[in-house]
Amino acid sequence: MARKPKTTKAIIPVAAAVQHRPLAGTNIMPVEVYRVPGRHPAGDGPWSAEPDKVSWIDPATAIPCIMxxxxxxxxxxxxxxxxxxxxAGFGEEALPHDPPIVVHGGVDYASPCEEYEPHETSVCQVRVPRAAEGRSSTPLRPPFDACTMVALAMLPDELWWFGFSCNKAYDLVPGKRHPDPLGLENGRVYRDERYVVRETTNLAAQLHAIAEGLEMPELKGERPPVGLSEYDQVPRR
Structure with a gap:
């Protein structure tokens, strides 16, 4: 099995964190669900009932995904x-432009597994969660199907992660809820769990097509044009 990142006492077990339910708008059961108080936005909003990290195996491609x-x-x-x-190993600026990979704001993350970061906030191996420290070390009973278990067992030891961020000039960012004039002109929208899961699935479908030499798939939903605002380098954390 893949090498796993360190765990910390900050990890909240799935059963105590957020209701383990199908991903928004889908019938996919996530592998991990974490609520991280240090990351969760203050105040009421569409984020109030959302988790702060979710991982799953995309059923159409068997590719691991994280929000x-x-x-x-x-x-x-x-x-x-x-x-x-x-x-694998390509930086975000080296990705092909013909055909381009289309996702919200463009791919702005390309990195190996953050294996030394706390698992509840890292981008690393998708794994079956375990009970909280001090309790049984037996894995929690997985709420997902056997196909997901098989896909987890077949994941390679090393993964290269591509990602996107919903904190562009046209996005409503919970930690920065004081839009500047440009943001007001563009109209800021909070990109919620349903939107991010959909875009992540779109990204998985495109990366799968590239691996298999297939035509790029038809994408679900709509997204703002990448050129709507000037590109800003986005912090990875």
Whole structure:
């Protein structure tokens, strides 16, 4: 099995964190669900009942996916590919433009597993969660199906992650709820769990097509044009 990152006492067990339910708008059961108080936005909003990190195996491609919240309160989506993928090891600026990979704001993250970061906030191996420290070390009973268990067992030891961030000039960022004039002109929208899961699934489908030499798939939903605002380098955390 893959090498696992360290755990910390800050990890909240799934059963005590957020209701383990199908991902928003889908019938996919996540592998991990974490609520991280230090990352969760203050105040009421569409984020109130959302988790702060969710991982799952995309059923259409068997590719691992992660949604996590950054320190600014905005959600981000990530897709992991194995070392045999044609784009493994590529930086975000080296990705192909013909055809382009289309995702919210463009791909702005390309990195190996953050194996030394706390698991509840890291982009790393998707794993079956365990009970809280001090309790039984037996894995919690997985709420997902056998196909997901098989996909987890077949994941390579090393993954290369590509991701996107929902903290662009046209996004409402919970930690920065004082939009500047440009933001007001563009109209800021909070990109919620449903939106980020959909975009992450779209990214997984495109990376799968590249690996298999297939035509790029038709994407679900709509997203703002990447050129709507000037590109700003986004902090990875």
């Amino acid at each position: 996590r919240r950054g320190t600014d309160g905005a959600l981000r989506g990530y897709v992991g590919v194995g070392p045999d993928h044609p784009l």
